[in-house]
Amino acid sequence: MKCEEAQEFITALVDNQVSDEERSLVESHLKDCQRCRFSYEQEQALKREIGAAGARLHAPVELRSKILSDRRIFPDSERSSGTWTERIFPAWPFPRPALALALAVVLILPILYFTRTPSEPISLAALEIQKKIIGGEVSVRKASNPDELRKWQIRAVNGEFAPMEYDLSSMNMLPAGGAGEEINGRKMLVTYYTGKGLSVTCFTFLGTEEDAPKSVTVFFDNAKRITFYTFSKDGFNAVLHRKGNVICILVSKIPMDELLAIVRAQARPS
Numbered sequence: 001m002k003c004e005e006a007q008e009f010i011t012a013l014v015d016n017q018v019s020d021e022e023r024s025l026v027e028s029h030l031k032d033c034q035r036c037r038f039s040y041e042q043e044q045a046l047k048r049e050i051g052a053a054g055a056r057l058h059a060p061v062e063l064r065s066k067i068l069s070d071r072r073i074f075p076d077s078e079r080s081s082g083t084w085t086e087r088i089f090p091a092w093p094f095p096r097p098a099l100a101l102a103l104a105v106v107l108i109l110p111i112l113y114f115t116r117t118p119s120e121p122i123s124l125a126a127l128e129i130q131k132k133i134i135g136g137e138v139s140v141r142k143a144s145n146p147d148e149l150r151k152w153q154i155r156a157v158n159g160e161f162a163p164m165e166y167d168l169s170s171m172n173m174l175p176a177g178g179a180g181e182e183i184n185g186r187k188m189l190v191t192y193y194t195g196k197g198l199s200v201t202c203f204t205f206l207g208t209e210e211d212a213p214k215s216v217t218v219f220f221d222n223a224k225r226i227t228f229y230t231f232s233k234d235g236f237n238a239v240l241h242r243k244g245n246v247i248c249i250l251v252s253k254i255p256m257d258e259l260l261a262i263v264r265a266q267a268r269p270s
């Protein structure tokens with residue numbers, strides 16, 4: 001087999017779409033030809049890259065079900081047959097899925113690049129969400145009463161955990177709304193308390209103390225046997241603590257000592 005022929009079969013080989021006879025011909029060529037072996041290894045690496053990129057990409061559940069249920073994108077007749085490249089590119093001119101994938105990766109990667117959440121600690125991402133809530137960029141589900149909000153939040157995470165609750169009524173603050181966010185593939189519940197011109201946001205998610213930012217002030221409450229981690233960014237103060245497998249971060253513009261006092265007063269050891 002000549003190099004030109006081998007090159008034609010390499011993509012098919014990566015996709016496992018060759019006959020036994022073709023496979024043995026290509027493989028024996030690859031054994032002897034460094035140049036073709038190199039392009040075969042590159043194709044394999046590309047395919048792995050695409051697979052890994054797909055695994056890292058988490059579309060929000062709602063968006064995913066919207067796309068999958070949209071008949072303009074996936075008509076019923078096509079929903080259960082063919083590969084995803086055939087479904088997305090029904091008139092795809094290339095018979096080789098790896099070629100389709102190579103082109104898809106050119107189209108998809110720039111989007112991935114822009115939509116991937118920067119891999120900062122989840123706790124710092126919470127501060128960003130706080131800014132977005134105040135700026136109106138993240139819509140908060142309004143609560144007619146705290147119970148209804150809490151039930152909705154627990155449903156939003158399939159009952160995996162419940163939002164940490166605070167009684168801020170002594171500061172004239174009540175839960176005004178909530179949101180569910182997904183950061184680096186992790187679900188986070190957001191409860192927004194407000195009143196008298198003040199606001200406090202509570203972020204709850206499954207995690208460990210490892211989720212605290214690198215630079216924190218650690219405060220150990222000896223009476224409660226709870227460690228609190230405090231940090232600030234862009235004018236917001238935050239107090240993080242763990243209860244069982246749940247991490248809670250309270251974020252506000254109120255002074256750090258007051259915020260810490262609120263969390264200390266209401267935190268229960270796990």
Ligand SMILES: [Zn+2]
Pocket residue numbers: 002003004006029033034035036037
């Ligand atoms: Zn060759």
